[in-house]
Amino acid sequence: MRIIVAIKQVPERDAQVRIDAAGKWIEEAGLQWALNESDAYALEEALQLKEKHGGEVVVVSAGPERVGSTIREALAKGADRAIQIDCADLGDRDALGVAKLLAAAVRPENSDLVLTGLQSDDLGLGQTGVILAELLGLPHASLILHVEKTETGLTVKRELEEGWFQTIELPTPAVLTIQSGGNKPRYATPMGIKKAKTKEVRAATAAALAVDAAPTVVLERIALPSKQKSTQMLSGTAKEAAAALVEKLKFEARVL
């Protein structure tokens, strides 16, 4: 099987995000970057399928130059090669525009399967995989926890709402968006990290892929959310704050 995994580089989960001077995006200077969480699960699912059935795993990612470090991380975990789409204006493109970039890069690979995480931890649009399927003319399934290869295609376990699941059969090639929790993403080994340095990373550009950047949806402004409740913040040392909380819960909220 040739499996493509579309991955995204996002700010590290614990990063303190600040709004930039223009109010249109976050201040990126000084941020730490990481592989998007559900993409890590998609990569793991791909690596396990390859281990079982043979073939290769190709990661693709779009973004500015810094994306290279996340691509190397995926290669260190076991992906065979990568396509890096150099695109400094990724944030100006809408979900359709980003999917167009990925589709153009992925199409010539004639893969059996395209995996991507359910949604990104930064924008959280949760659309890239589904649009990618539409653009590639492939069937898709979303919120997938487990992938089984069958003689005719795939059987996948899909998560619904409130603890319900569903099994879906679909032919290959196909696109799946992977939900977190279905597997246990591996860490890169020192040997993996060493090997990754020599693996092929093919460079592509939006211009070479002939994808136009005009968005149909624009993120105009970002802001701090307004509070839904007036929160009483309890300060002081851990001991003082804890004592204050017990006091409030007992005598003010009366829930103890």
Next chain:
Amino acid sequence: MSDIWVVLEERDGRISRISWEAVAAGQELSVLTGMVVSAAVVGTQAESIAGEVAGKKLGKVARVEHPLLATYTADGFTLALQQLFEAEKPDYVVFPHTYKVRDYAPALAARLGQALIGDVTAVDAGPVFTRQIMQGRLNGSYRHTGGGPCFVSVQAGAFRADTIETGAAEVVVFSPTINAAQIRTRPGERFRASTQTVDLGSAQRIVSVGRGIKDADSIPLVQELAAALGAELGASRPICDNGWLPLERQIGSSGQTVSPKLYLAVGISGAIQHLVGMKGSQCVAAINKDPGAPIFEVADYGIVGDLFEVLPALIEALKAAKG
């Protein structure tokens, strides 16, 4: 001459609550734009749920019906609604943000050359649509600039279903052309992984633990706190993904929905997927090291601090309070 369309979903044979909220969002959009709102229901036999919505202030209600729409598939729904909207040429299409909509609406929008603005929490003049970004830490204001219809899905609980205006809508039947070969996926029956032995839904007090706990070895500290409070133990998704607590203790959109008297969130940042599962709680207290964590937006009481210092102090204080 209907310019705003709302796509409704049914649940147990009735229009779902979040679908009514989508109608409310459609009517808000109508006030801003002066456009007429219509509604679509999709299925094999949508007569009864179409009748349920026909008493609202709507231009018309379309029953989008075909035998191949009996079971939800992304291919079937995308084809059916593509045909409806190519015929109706709406300016806006509003969906409830459900797992089905997340599965097909981005493809439908792409087929018509557009991108969906998903999980919207507010509509303002422009129209400008608000949705959360950065795990709920920030809000983003989005505007549609494309030439085709503007596709929007609305977050559960963001719009008031009880504000919908009543009226009398004409019900029409729309029969899309779909052939069996166009449905490429074969969905199976729904199932639950295992019988639930923990019913968090009826718990009076819940201590819920999130990523801030850092490792499995520290879970007993939270168990001790729950015991001191006489509370059930809950968790956010990453804790169950890691196998530190069983799946049946997961609270949020993919787990249980709870509404205890007291919900104490420990090391939970409060992404929307978690908040939808606990925002009905009477009193919410949160302990988190990040003062910008969105959990504090829904909390009555908050402590910014290291949970490894606060929890032992809290356990001590609770024991002392009990005397």
